[in-house]
Amino acid sequence: MLISVVLNVKNEERYIADLLDSIVVQEGPLEIIVVDAGSEDNTRDIVQKYVDRYSFIHIFTMPGRRGKSTNYGIAKSTGEVIAFTGGDDLANPNWLRELRKSFQSGADIVAGRSIMIGLRAWEELDRVELRHKGFDVSYPSANEAFRREIIGEIGGFDDWFITAEDIDLNYRAVDAGYKITYNPNAIIYRRTKSTVYEFYRQAFWNGVGRKQLTMKHGNLWNKYDPLKMLQQKMGFWSLTRLIVAILGYMGFKLAKDYRAERGRYSTHESDLMGKHFN
Numbered sequence: 001m002l003i004s005v006v007l008n009v010k011n012e013e014r015y016i017a018d019l020l021d022s023i024v025v026q027e028g029p030l031e032i033i034v035v036d037a038g039s040e041d042n043t044r045d046i047v048q049k050y051v052d053r054y055s056f057i058h059i060f061t062m063p064g065r066r067g068k069s070t071n072y073g074i075a076k077s078t079g080e081v082i083a084f085t086g087g088d089d090l091a092n093p094n095w096l097r098e099l100r101k102s103f104q105s106g107a108d109i110v111a112g113r114s115i116m117i118g119l120r121a122w123e124e125l126d127r128v129e130l131r132h133k134g135f136d137v138s139y140p141s142a143n144e145a146f147r148r149e150i151i152g153e154i155g156g157f158d159d160w161f162i163t164a165e166d167i168d169l170n171y172r173a174v175d176a177g178y179k180i181t182y183n184p185n186a187i188i189y190r191r192t193k194s195t196v197y198e199f200y201r202q203a204f205w206n207g208v209g210r211k212q213l214t215m216k217h218g219n220l221w222n223k224y225d226p227l228k229m230l231q232q233k234m235g236f237w238s239l240t241r242l243i244v245a246i247l248g249y250m251g252f253k254l255a256k257d258y259r260a261e262r263g264r265y266s267t268h269e270s271d272l273m274g275k276h277f278n
Helices: 016-024 043-053 066-076 095-104 148-154 165-175 196-217 226-231 236-253 256-263 267-275
Strands: 003-009 030-036 057-061 081-085 109-117 143-147 180-191
Touching: 003 016, 003 066, 003 095, 016 030, 016 043, 030 043, 030 066, 043 057, 057 066, 066 165, 081 095, 081 148, 095 109, 095 143, 095 180, 143 148, 143 165, 143 180, 148 165, 165 180, 165 196, 196 236
Parallel strands: 003 030, 003 081, 030 057, 109 180
Antiparallel strands: 081 143, 109 143
């Protein structure tokens, strides 16, 4: 089973070599598709050195939002399974082996375990789960893999999303009748943000993404688990992160430029998106 690891990266010169080093040693067969979304640093030059060294690594350039760049990488890949992770992450040596095990057992979609590394106070922060038809659809694409035909059927990532495009993909996959399998042994080490500014910037855009989800899929408040949210540790960082996320949520709600896009979804457009992957 060939697994294509599709990486959407931008300005990752600090960490991209570490990520690629952690993937090239994975159990094969595999290919690595790197899509540079318009880096202004040395990311492409660093990746090119790996392309020159390994025949199964390929680099392409496609500026745009994460959905657009990642879709381009999917279209360039050839694997039966498409796996995703982030440009500043690290893969456990058994990551692809564990993903492959789950698919060989019949899984449709596999979400692995993400272990945060960095500032300890930020490592311990929980994500806000969103459940749909019995599945947690908030698993991040930083550690997730899909059978190729599923991505094709549901039309890939929606590049309208600024963020939360991975949650939207999971939501639509579950709607289409597919199941998300959690494999805690498929581990990705994810770095926390390195500055306070980046931390709150991420929180703000996460809030925007959650609002975009409601604009596309309708009211989702009943899909959150209030009890589980109350059980989370509510310290300074989690509380202020929540406040900034709410600001992002409310700010996007008021943005006139995006209100007009509420009605742009249609079966016809979904069909056109799906043809891109056939």
